Amino acid sequence: MKIKHLFHGWRWLATLALAAIVLAGCGGASAPAATGDQAAASACPEPNPRLEVTSTEVNLFVWTEYIPQATIDCFEEVYGIRVNQSEYSTNEEMYAKLSAGGANYDLVLPTDYIVALMIRQGLLQELDKERLPVLATLDPNYLDLSFDPGNRYTLPYQAGTDAIVVNTDAVATVPASFADLWNPEYAGRLIMLDDSRAIIGATLLTLGYDVNTTDPAQLEEAKNKLAELVKGVKIFDSDSPKTALIGGDVDLGIVWTGEVLLAQRENPAIQYVYPTEGPILWQDNYAIPVDAPHVDAAYAWLNYSMQPDVFWRMLEEFPYTNPSAGTLEYARQNQPELYEAYINSNITNTPAEVIASGHRLEDVGEATPLYDQVWTEVKGE
Numbered sequence: 001m002k003i004k005h006l007f008h009g010w011r012w013l014a015t016l017a018l019a020a021i022v023l024a025g026c027g028g029a030s031a032p033a034a035t036g037d038q039a040a041a042s043a044c045p046e047p048n049p050r051l052e053v054t055s056t057e058v059n060l061f062v063w064t065e066y067i068p069q070a071t072i073d074c075f076e077e078v079y080g081i082r083v084n085q086s087e088y089s090t091n092e093e094m095y096a097k098l099s100a101g102g103a104n105y106d107l108v109l110p111t112d113y114i115v116a117l118m119i120r121q122g123l124l125q126e127l128d129k130e131r132l133p134v135l136a137t138l139d140p141n142y143l144d145l146s147f148d149p150g151n152r153y154t155l156p157y158q159a160g161t162d163a164i165v166v167n168t169d170a171v172a173t174v175p176a177s178f179a180d181l182w183n184p185e186y187a188g189r190l191i192m193l194d195d196s197r198a199i200i201g202a203t204l205l206t207l208g209y210d211v212n213t214t215d216p217a218q219l220e221e222a223k224n225k226l227a228e229l230v231k232g233v234k235i236f237d238s239d240s241p242k243t244a245l246i247g248g249d250v251d252l253g254i255v256w257t258g259e260v261l262l263a264q265r266e267n268p269a270i271q272y273v274y275p276t277e278g279p280i281l282w283q284d285n286y287a288i289p290v291d292a293p294h295v296d297a298a299y300a301w302l303n304y305s306m307q308p309d310v311f312w313r314m315l316e317e318f319p320y321t322n323p324s325a326g327t328l329e330y331a332r333q334n335q336p337e338l339y340e341a342y343i344n345s346n347i348t349n350t351p352a353e354v355i356a357s358g359h360r361l362e363d364v365g366e367a368t369p370l371y372d373q374v375w376t377e378v379k380g381e
Contacts, residue, residue: 044074045309051300057082058297061105064239068313071305089238106298112147112283113361124153125290131299134306137326154285158320160257162198162280169269170251177276179206187232191253194236196375197361205277211359214367223374230378258320261347272347278357
């Protein structure tokens with residue numbers, strides 16, 4: 001399924017206009033600058049609205065490097081609720097822990113394709129929309145997608161793409177496609193996400209197959225081709241691939257949106273190339289596990305961490321594609337330089353034609369073990 005583009009002509013302008021109205025109604029518009037003690041007292045925005053919470057802690061199980069520390073600090077300050085954060089590096093790691101039971105988490109951040117699996121297996125509870133006023137700030141283009149029709153179970157957090165990163169100072173021949181990465185001159189210089197579905201999906205695209213194929217023969221062919229690429233991969237990293245790129249340990253590979261932009265801030269020669277086959281599209285989403293022990297704190301976290309005068313920090317610290325129209329409008333008014341950088345980047349503001357050529361991973365049902373087997377065999381695990 002193709003994700004709809006946020007910044008698309010008049011629809012984008014209409015969304016911004018709606019966001020401005022929402023912000024005005026929520027008290028989120030620009031305020032006079034505070035000074036001295038006033039500034040210190042107002043460093044953390046107040047919850048808007050403040051929810052009734054009796055829990056004293058909330059347990060998050062989220063991707064690494066994905067939540068600004070200031071957001072955690074402010075939530076703890078304004079609500080007096082302790083945030084316990086555990087992290088994972090792959091959807092499969094998160095899924096395995098939840099499906100084993102007894103994990104005690106209040107919120108998780110599954111990517112689209114695994115959401116459908118978790119819903120089917122009864123791992124997530126339905127959301128109470130009346131407890132989610134923050135829904136009014138979200139862009140409808142990121143809601144009601146095929147993996148969770150009507151957003152019965154999930155709330156969009158960040159979106160993005162998996163495509164090609166390349167240090168143009170170090171690589172003479174810049175790849176134009178996923179298929180180009182098999183070029184022998186790149187061997188030993190590659191970094192890849194430690195993400196089975198994304199990397200297998202990219203390999204399937206080079207063979208002309210669907211990223212969600214369930215055909216064992218096609219997956220076997222992809223396994224054999226991917227095994228050749230893996231020989232030249234220096235690093236698999238889903239935690240912080242930007243680190244090796246900035247340090248010059250690797251020169252190119254497949255990573256996701258935000259990591260490239262952060263690396264690019266350190267070294268402008270690091271560029272993002274959308275492959276001719278089309279990128280992998282994804283969306284990460286908050287969800288509440290069925291056995292969450294602190295549901296009231298989970299709703300408080302969702303509303304506070306994603307209210308526009310808090311959520312804007314994602315544009316600075318973890319610059320993926322933000323699904324909150326209210327947050328982008330807040331940034332336009334209050335953080336114009338950050339907003340302009342976001343809007344003018346073809347990494348965060350993905351061009352419509354790139355979105356149209358992209359591929360969304362989906363739940364492959366009974367074929368899931370085949371993908372797991374391919375990944376295990378090619379990595380030698």
